[in-house]
């Protein structure tokens with residue numbers, strides 16, 4: 070499936086595919102088993118421009134439109150979702166928050182490093198007791214003269230142990246979403262500690278961490294946006310983050326399609342290729358349909374973003390559909406592979422393990438349904 074792309078978009082996609090086929094695909098099993106990518110891949114990805122997509126050239130990025138960004142995220146998802154996560158969180162969640170809400174000084178301080186991959190960001194919203202109910206988070210930031218002193222704990226934070234800057238959401242006011250403020254906390258600040266979480270089902274190549282903030286002192290200039298604006302910053306950013314996750318899922322589905330077709334047309338049983346059996350074609354047709362439908366939903370979001378139009382509910386639909394499609398497609402791919410699909414020599418099982426979290430993070434499938442339901446009915450089922 071394809072809609073028309075510009076020459077620049079086509080050439081970035083081809084460049085990304087070629088790069089990842091050489092630099093990521095041959096290593097992904099090893100990275101997955103080691104529970105860490107080789108960190109030299111970050112500088113290599115930066116050279117291609119992954120970290121600078123949609124960050125303006127004046128801040129060291131490539132500029133570029135959102136469709137180019139989702140093409141890049143699709144290629145990363147097809148090659149290794151752990152890489153997609155590293156880029157999406159640093160460039161997408163942190164870089165775009167700074168771009169959208171930062172002062173000129175904050176942009177100058179952080180964006181050139183993020184855009185060129187010399188600095189990584191992490192996004193500290195989720196806590197041990199607040200996942201879906203993000204508006205209830207309990208980390209606190211109290212004023213002390215012209216500083217803020219932050220105390221709290223954050224959980225499941227991608228890039229947590231590698232990041233140079235953590236975008237931390239903490240409560241400066243009363244209960245609920247309106248009491249939350251965002252801070253850009255350099256991870257070397259005294260009282261900031263990150264501990265890596267091991268033993269994940271998927272996304273094993275990326276660092277996922279628990280953050281502990283114990284009286285972390287930052288100046289007022291570290292505050293992103295105004296006091297009480299933090300939840301809005303988080304939600305605005307997550308709307309785009311969901312498009313990024315969905316684009317990565319398109320890549321997973323596409324990868325499942327390619328590997329399934331490859332296997333089904335070369336492996337023979339009962340004297341003919343697997344692809345010659347109607348029940349195998351049934352699964353391949355489902356994966357193919359999932360690839361097209363997911364991609365169309367994602368590209369619609371990119372088009373809305375590029376035209377400056379509201380896209381939040383379109384993002385929820387894309388994220389909901391593409392993440393569930395990725396799980397379905399990977400499951401189908403394993404079924405087509407049979408026993409071989411159960412070992413990591415072939416990509417199908419990694420696709421399934423990586424896909425599984427996509428229906429959970431950046432808003433579960435259930436949260437996306439409630440957002441879509443609220444938009445359709447005007448009635449909130451959250452309260």
Ligand code: COS
Nearest residue numbers: 194200201202203204246301304305381430431432436451
């Ligand atoms: N963009 C901009 N502002 C938004 C917004 C969005 N997408 N969503 C909500 N807001 C604003 C609202 O406009 C409202 O502002 P006012 O106080 O000025 O009216 C405020 O934020 C509170 O919004 P709302 O009442 O919708 O918040 P709720 O607590 O009812 O629910 C949900 C919000 C559940 C939808 C939200 O907490 C959510 O998305 N949870 C999932 C969190 C998540 O994705 N976690 C993963 C973290 S990253 S792995």
